[in-house]
C-alpha cells in the first residue's frame with residue numbers, strides 16, 4: 001500500500017497573532033503542523049501497520065522550518081518525507097495544492113490523505129484541489145479508512161453524529177477529519193534520532209500556481225465591551241441588575 | 252550429649268542445610284547481578300558499616316508505626332541472641348559434658364567463667380520469653396485482628412501466589428518456627444535442670460517445676476530446636492524473610508546521590524557490546540540495586556500507607572510492586588519458570604494504570620526502612636512505555652507536545668511567558684539582555700496561569716522593594732523539565748535542559764532563585780550533571796535572607812491569622828527546605844499550628860510527576876481534599892475571630908488546594924494563600940491601585 005500524506009505548516013495560535021500590513025506578521029509567529037494533518041498521518045500509519053506498505057509525507061516548506069515537522073512524522077512511523085521549498089509564508093491553499101499535486105503525481109499513490117481543513121484559512125481546499133489536479137475521486141470528512149485490496153472502506157461523518165460507510169476504489173484522495181485513534185506521541189529521543197539520521201527529499205515548487213484569494217485587509221479583533229461581575233448576595237445582585245437595566249432604559 | 256548416631260545424623264543434616272542455604276543465596280545473587288549497572292556507589296564498606304549500625308539500633312523502622320517498631324526491635328534482639336544460643340546449643344550436643352546450666356558447674360574444665368555464663372543464661376532465658384511475646388503480637392496482628400495495613404486494595408495488580416496468600420504462609424512458617432524453636436529450646440534447658448531451679452534461668456526453671464528433668468526430654472527438645480534451625484535457614488532464602496539478610500545489605504547499598512536526582516534512563520556505565528534501551532520493560536532492565544530491593548523488602552506496607560495515589564484509591568501500591576517483583580523472581584528461579592521474566596513488568600508487577608498514578612512524591616522511598624526505591628522503578632517503566640509507543644493519557648500527551656513545541660505545558664506561545672512582567676508598574680529586567688544578580692526562574696504555572704500571576708507579581712514587587720537585583724529570561728525560559736523527566740520523557744527533558752542551558756549561557760547572573768519547588772529540584776540536583784554551576788535557592792530562603800539582612804522590614808504583625816503550612820514534596824522531602832517557610836511565618840507573627848503530617852512526612856497534594864496534566868480525573872477523595880480536611884481538623888474549633896489560612900509555597904499547590912477548598916465545600920472556613928502574600932502584608936507592600944474600568 002502506497003500512502004501519501006499532504007501536510008500544511010501554519011502559523012501557531014499559541015501566541016497573540018500579530019498583523020503586519022494585509023497579512024499575519026510571519027516573522028513573529030511560530031509555525032506548527034496543522035492539527036488535522038496530525039490525524040491524517042496517524043491514519044496513514046495505522047493502515048501501514050495493518051496491511052503493510054509505505055507512508056510518504058509531503059509538505060510545502062514556507063519558512064524553512066518544515067524539517068522539524070517531517071522528523072516528527074518519521075518518528076511517528078512515516079517512511080519517507082519530501083519538502084517543497086517555496087520560502088513564501090503567504091502561499092495560500094490554492095498555490096500549495098498545485099505544488100503538492102505536482103510533487104505527488106509521480107509517486108504512484110494508492111491513497112492520498114490531507115487534513116480536511118487547516119485552522120488558518122478553514123477553507124478545506126487542499127484535498128479537493130489535489131484530487132482535481134491528479135484526477136482522482138475525493139472524499140472528505142473522513143473518520144476512518146481501512147484498506148482491503150484495491151479498494152478501501154471509508155467512514156465519513158456528518159453533522160449530528162450520523163455516519164456513512166463507503167467503499168472507495170483506489171486511487172483516491174481523502175480529507176481526514178479524525179483518525180480512529182488519537183494521534184500517537186512521538187518521544188523526543190526518537191524525533192532527535194530522526195533529525196540526525198533521516199534524509200529529507202527536496203523538490204522545487206513546480207506548476208503554475210496562482211493564489212485563490214487576495215487579502216484586502218487584516219486586523220486583530222477589537223474589544224468592544226467587557227463583562228462586569230456583579231458580586232454580593234443573590235438579593236444584592238438582583239437589585240443591582242434591576243438598577244442597571246433601568247439605567248439603560250430597558251426596564 | 253548426643254549419641255554417636257545422633258551426631259552423624261546432625262552433621263549430615265547440617266551439611267544439607269548449608270548446601271541448600273548456599274544454593275539459595277547463590278540463586279538470589281545471580282539474579283541480582285543480571286540487573287543493569289547502577290549509579291556509582293562510593294565507599295561501600297563505609298556505608299555498609301553505617302547500615303549495619305542503623306540495623307543494630309533498628310533506626311530506620313521508627314520512621315513510622317512506633318509501637319510495632321519497638322516490638323520488632325525486641326524480636327530482632329531476640330533473634331540476634333539466638334544466633335549465639337544456637338551455637339552453644341550445638342556445642343552442648345556435640346561436645347560431651349558441655350552443659351551451661353547452673354553457671355556451667357558441670358563443665359569438665361577448670362576456671363569456668365561462672366559470671367559470664369550466668370549472664371548469658373539469663374539473657375537467653377529472658378529473650379526467649381520476649382521472642383515468644385513478640386511473635387505472638389505479630390501473629391495476632393496478621394491472623395487474628397487482620398491488620399488492614401497488611402492487605403492490598405482489590406484493584407492493585409498482584410502476583411497470583413500473593414493473592415492466594417503466599418505472604419501469610421511465609422509468615423505462618425516463621426511464626427511457627429519461632430514458637431517451636433524457642434519453646435523447644437526453653438524445654439531442652441528445663442529438662443537439664445536436674446538439681447532444681449537455676450536463678451539465672453527463671454523461665455526454664457518454671458518449666459522445670461512443671462515437667463521436671465528428663466534425659467530423653469533433653470534429646471527430643473534439642474532435636475526440635477536445632478532441627479528447625481537447619482530447616483528454616485535455607486527456607487528463609489526462599490521466603491519473604493530473606494530480608495533478615497538482604498535488608499542490611501540493601502541499606503548499605505542504598506541511593507547515595509541526592510533524592511532529587513533520578514537515575515539516568517540508560518546506565519551511564521556501559522557494558523561493552525550492550526546497547527540499553529531507555530527505562531525498563533523487564534525486571535532485569537532495572538538497576539541491580541533495585542532488583543536487590545525485591546529481596547530486601549520486608550513487605551511491611553509502610554510505603555503503601557503513605558502513598559497518596561493509594562489513598563486516592565488508584566491501583567498503585569509501591570509495596571505490591573516490590574512484592575510482585577519478588578514473587579516474579581522467585582518463580583523464575585526457585586520455581587523453575589525463567590520464561591516468566593519475558594513478560595513485561597506492566598503485566599507481572601504493576602498495572603499500566605498504576606504506573607501512571609504515581610505523583611513521584613518520594614514518600615515511599617523516604618519511609619522504607621530498608622532503603623527501597625519503588626518510585627524509581629515506576630519512572631523507569633514509564634520511560635520505556637513512552638519509547639515503546641504506549642498510548643498515554645491525552646492530557647499528558649498534550650502537555651508533552653506543547654512542551655516540545657512551546658517550551659511550556661500550557662499551549663501558550665513562548666512570547667507570552669513574560670507578559671505578566673511587562674504589565675508591572677516597574678521594569679523587570681531581561682537577564683538575557685543585561686546583567687543581573689539573581690536570575691528568577693519563574694516556571695510555567697507562575698508565568699501563565701491567571702490564578703497564580705497575581706502572586707508572581709507580588710513576588711516581583713517584594714524583590715523590587717527589597718532592592719534585589721533580579722531579572723527573568725522572558726521568552727528564553729523553558730519549563731525546567733522536572734516533571735517531564737518524572738513522566739518518563741527523558742528525551743524531552745534533555746531538550747528542555749539544553750534550551751535552558753543555552754538561555755543561561757546568553758545571560759549574566761550570579762545565582763538562580765525560583766518560586767517553583769519542582770523547577771528548584773531539577774535545577775539544583777539535576778542540571779549540574781548538564782553543566783549548570785549556579786547556586787539555586789527557593790524564594791522562601793531568599794525572602795528570609797532579605798528580612799534577616801534588613802532589606803525588608805516586618806511592619807505589621809499578622810496576629811489576626813491562624814495558619815498551617817503545607818510542605819511541598821519537592822521543597823521539603825526532596826530538598827529539606829523545612830525551616831525557611833516556618834521562620835517566615837514566625838516573623839509574620841501569625842498563630843501557627845502544625846498539621847500531623849508535616850515536614851518529611853508531608854502528604855503530597857497529588858499534582859506532581861505529571862498528575863496535574865492528566866486529562867481524566869478519577870473519582871474518590873483526592874489527596875488535596877484530604878489535606879484540607881486535615882488542616883481544618885488541626886485548626887479545631889477555636890480560631891475565634893481569626894482568619895484560618897492554608898499557606899503554600901508552590902504555584903501548583905495554589906491551584907490544587909484552592910480547588911480542594913471549593914470541592915470540599917469549605918469556602919469561608921479556610922483560605923489558601925501563598926506565603927508571599929503574608930510577607931507582602933507584613934512588610935506593607937501592596938498592589939498598586941488601578942482605576943476601576945469604566946463601563947462601556
Ligand code: SF4
Nearest residue numbers: 558609610612613615
Ligand atoms: S512516589 Fe509517592 S505516589 Fe509514587 S508510589 Fe511512592 S508514595 Fe506513591
Ligand code: SF4
Nearest residue numbers: 548549551552554619
Ligand atoms: S518497599 Fe520498603 S516500605 Fe515498602 S513494603 Fe517493602 S520494605 Fe516496607
